[in-house]
Amino acid sequence: MMGNYHVRICRRVGAGDSPLDSIGIALVNNRDEVIWGMELHHRGQQIKDSLETRKAVRRGRRARHTRYRQTRFLNRTRPEGWLNAPSLRHRVLTIETWVKRLMKFAPIVTLTQELVKFDLQAMQNPEISGTEYQQGTLHGYECREYLLEKWNRQCAYCGIKDVPLEVEHIQPKSKGGSDRISNLCLACHKCNQNKGNKDVKEFLKGKPEVLSRILKQAKSPLKDAAAVNSTRWALLKVLGRFGLKVYANSGARTKFNRIKLGLPKAHWIDAACVDFVEKLIILTTKILTVKSTGKGTRRLCRINKFGFPCSNPRTSYEHGWNTGDVATGKGVTGRVVVQSKTRLEIRIDGKRIGAQLSDFKKLHCKDGYSYA
Structure with a gap:
């Protein structure tokens, strides 16, 4: 690979009920050609669920009249730049890992991050500190971007896509509705006009399934947006440790570039549009889709809901294979x-294809990610 290259990173929150916090990464050369792209899905929710399971098991042990460790507090020190949750640290460290990998294969000279910020206070309480607080150059932009992700870029009432969408109040303001994010959705022009100032229950009285879905989705939490806010400066600091030029641009710049160039909506294309660009030439259509899976667990065996072992202790073998390696064999x-020590198994779509070690060929060692 000749010339210099630029890594551009764009972060997006999960849409609807999706727990995935995704990022797009694009590799662009000096001729504004996008030669490689990827979309990476974190496992922050999986980490959170595992910690809550461990917490419940430990509390259950302490409640029983058996030998146990007393609860301890104030015995941990916090280093500088400490993030208060492992799920947040995971987001930053995963991006750092992939930047290091790209630096091994291409001469990277700049790193550009979309320093997006969702204004949670303005979302929940628009009157928090006066009109000057909300009426800047990008007034309402981050809120619209969040709604586009939350409602899957389609009309909440009829489900139509690829049409201009309008911000709609689920409970009309004329009947006591507010501007908070939990009362907003997206609607096409036709549905917005037909609903008018009707109550959503009156408008959808013949569609109980749609009404139930909208009310449930409207109350979905802002945890993904909060995670992006909490880690954006930590990520920028980590990127600065590589000794390269690091730039940060807003989400408004990303959307402006994508619309100006007429490019489709995708995480990796958003990443390519993060910087100040006049043109972009997309040279790749097959991107790498990566999902973080982790490298395993520290538990020696599985436990039941009461905290007791329910499987055999974990065993290591000397043949060099590990659970999670990618292999081919037996037609799959x-x-x-x-x-x-002599047998492997591939599980696909609920089926188990097992055979001897010699029947499989290793393609990729387990590294904590799955690829597509």
Whole structure:
């Protein structure tokens, strides 16, 4: 690979009930050509669920009349730049890992991050500090971007896509509705006009399934947006440690560039549009989709709901195979599960294809990610 290259990073929150916090990464050369792109899905929610399970098991043990460790507090020190949740640290460290990988294969000279910020206070309480607080150059932009992600870029009432969408108050303001994010959705012009100032229950009285979905989705939490806010400066600081030029641009710049260039909506294309660009030439259509899976667990065996072991202790073998390696054999390709010192198994769509070690060929060692 000749010339210099630029890594551009764009972060997006999960849409609807999706727990995924995704990022797009694009590799652009000096001729404004996008030669590589990827979309990476974090596992922050999976980490959170595992910690809550561990917490419940420990509390259950302490409640029983058996030997246990007393609860401890004030015995941990916090380093500088400490993030208060492992799920947040995971988001930053995962991006750092992939930037290091790209630096091994291409001469990177600049790193550009979309320093997006969702104004949670303005979302929940628009009157928090006066009109000057909200009526800047980008007034309402971040709120619209969040709604586009939350409602999957389609009309909440009829589900139509690829048409101009308008911000709609679920409970009309004329009947006591507010501007908070939990009372906003997206609607096409026709549905918006037909609803008018009707109550949403009156408007959808013949569609109980749609009404139930809208009311449930409207109350979905802002945790993904809060995670982006909490880690954006920590990520910028981590990127600065590589000794390269690091730039930060707003989400408004990303959307402006994408619309001006007439490019489709995708995380990796948004990443390519993060910087100040006059043109972009997309040279790739097949991007790398990566999902963070982790490298395993520290538990020696599985436990039941009461906290007692319910499987055999974990065993290591000397044949060099590990559960999670990607292999091909017996006409299938997938992640393997080590059964014994002589047998492996690939599980696909609920089916188990097992065979001897010699029947499989290793394609990729387990590294904590799955690829598509």
